[in-house]
Amino acid sequence: MHVAxxxxxxxxxxxxxxxxxxxAPHARVEVTSDPARVAGADRVVFPGQGxxxxxxxxxxxxxxxxxxxxxxxxxxxxxxxxxxQMLFERSDEGGVAGLALLPGAVRRFxxxxxxxxxxxxxxxxxxxWNRVKQAASHALWxxxxxxxxxxxxxxxxxxxxx
Numbered sequence: 001m002h003v004a005x006x007x008x009x010x011x012x013x014x015x016x017x018x019x020x021x022x023x024a025p026h027a028r029v030e031v032t033s034d035p036a037r038v039a040g041a042d043r044v045v046f047p048g049q050g051x052x053x054x055x056x057x058x059x060x061x062x063x064x065x066x067x068x069x070x071x072x073x074x075x076x077x078x079x080x081x082x083x084x085q086m087l088f089e090r091s092d093e094g095g096v097a098g099l100a101l102l103p104g105a106v107r108r109f110x111x112x113x114x115x116x117x118x119x120x121x122x123x124x125x126x127x128x129w130n131r132v133k134q135a136a137s138h139a140l141w142x143x144x145x146x147x148x149x150x151x152x153x154x155x156x157x158x159x160x161x162x
Contacts, residue, residue, distance in 0.1 A: 001026070004041035006068060006083075007033040008058045016047040016080065035067040044071040048082025052106065053094035055082045065099075072101050081154075088158055104160035125155040 003024065005017045013031045020029045030037060038044060046068060048055055059065055071077050072087060079087050088098045091106040098106070114122040131147045 001028070001043065002041045003027045003029045003043045003045060004038045004071075005029065005031045006038055006044065006046045006059075006064060007031050008046075008055065008062055008064060009033070010050045010055060010058055011047045011082070012049055013047060016045060020045060033062050033064065035063050038064060038067040038071060041071065041075075043076045043078075044068070045078045045080065046083030046086070047080040048085075050082060051093055052082060052085055052091040052098070053096045055086055056096055056098070059086075069099055069101070072099070085156065085158070091156070093156065102158075102160070104158055106156050107159045108156055125153060127153050 001024070003020055005013055005020065007013055017029050017031050020027065027043075030041075032038060059068065072079075079085075085091055085093075085106040086098045087101045088104050088106050089100045089102070090097050092108045093106065109124045109126065111124060114124055116122055129149045129151050132150050134141050134144075134146045
């Protein structure tokens with residue numbers, strides 16, 4: 001199995017590739033900015049750090065958009081951080097259009113709404129470990145208990161309209 005980690009000049013590429021190698025030791029993991037290598041991969045990972053406008057600009061500058069679009073439509077595709085955000089129609093960050101593979105928009109957390117159940121103001125960006133409650137049954141939750149703790153570092157959320 002060939003896994004392509006998309007190199008668009010930004011992000012934590014090598015730490016992501018090492019993590020993929022750890023969980024899939026028999027896979028051939030390659031960090032690449034070559035659209036043909038992305039197009040030929042069995043699985044694609046698009047990691048990211050930074051700002052959505054920069055991500056989209058750098059992806060286009062490298063000619064990666066067609067290969068990324070096809071990969072996200074046709075095979076297992078993991079978008080991490082900006083790599084997930086770019087799959088939506090648009091983002092509040094820079095008012096930039098995304099790839100529109102998923103309906104909805106990436107929105108900044110509204111400061112006035114950032115309070116916990118006791119009324120305490122929450123910080124943005126949100127950084128830390130939190131328990132996640134499963135709102136609905138889904139195959140993605142297979143093997144993960146309700147209330148499992150996950151680590152978050154974000155100022156934005158995906159709003160799908162559902």
